[in-house]
Amino acid sequence: MADFSPSALSAEDRALADGVLGGNRRALAKAITLIESIKPDHQQRAEALLETLLPHTGRSLRIGITGVPGVGKSTFIEAFGLHLIGQGHRIAVLAVDPSSSVTGGSILGDKTRMEILSQRTEAFIRPSPSSGSLGGVAEKTREALLLCEAAGFDVILVETVGVGQSETTVAGMTDCFVLLQLPNAGDDLQAIKKGVVELADIVAFNKADIDPVAAERAAAQMRAALAMLRPAAARWQPPVLTVSAIQRTAIADFWQTLLNYRQTMTDAGELAAKRRRQARDWMWTMIDAGLRRRFREHPAVHGALPELARSVEAGAVTPAAAAHKLLNMLNRYF
Secondary structure (H helix, E strand, C coil), rough: CCCCCCCCCCHHHHHHHHHHHCCCCCHHHHHHHHHHCCCHHHHHHHHHHHHHHHHCCCCEEEEEEEEECCCCCCHHHHHHHHHHHHHCCCCCEEECCCCCEEEEEECCCCHCCHHHCCCCCCCCHEEEEECCCCCCCCCHHHHHHHHHHCCCCCEEEECCCCCCCCHHHHHHHHCCEEEEEEEEEECCCHCCCCHHHHHEEEECCCCCCCHHHHHHHHHHHHHHHHHHCCCCCCCEEECCCCCEECEEEEEHHHHHHHHHHHHHHHHHHHHHHHHHHHHHHHHHHHHHHHHHHHHHHHHHHHHHHHHHHHHHCCCCCHHHHHHHHHHCCCCCCC
């Protein structure tokens, strides 16, 4: 079994690390490809690379952006990214596309939807397939975020796949969780549903130019609904904004709201505490993933699993009994 403890970088990976630290976008893309690889030797190299770059991370503002399909996430991110570039920032966008449950493939079309932003040297856009990962992000999005920070991007945007109210994982890896909404897409009872709404730090109704009156009405309903929920951050009541990405209106107001959020959270010491909790939770997530992998790689489990799975499918063995039998095979392993 492979040992994934960090080791010294090879000359090739040292050059890769230097390229990332130098802000080279090609080197950054290669580094993200390396960490996304499932090959054991690539995973070991990726661990060493991340350990080397870790001291150079943590200086960005990490923003998660979610919303249902059609809300205009990519258009909003392009308008927002261009605004930030105009303010002198460097922007990285980690966009996650849903993978087909049938073929496993993804379109990865976010760069085409952000055509102007993708041409700017101050921006880096990386689409990745979700590959079955739950929570709206890819398995290696957290590591990719760190690489982007090491490359000097000071604002990192994580765009989720956009499949509904289950997209909560991104809230566990970003400083500010933004929920994009559509006017006329639900009333105030819809707004107070548990899940993604109660994790939002900022809510923005996009496409407000289509029907400004409906947008303001929806925003008012959302404000009333949020007042009934406990906010995700103790010292921050999530504001509700109306914006138009296509016309690029109120984008500056949105950025100022983000700055206010960061200042409020920093002054209260909550931003640093939030990142500490995220790092701890990340560790446990990786432990869980590693245990699942090692369980499947265990020789006894590997040999017995196919037959037991067929017995469960045939109704000859209960799922619980099969699971207990497989888990008991690990007694000599741990």
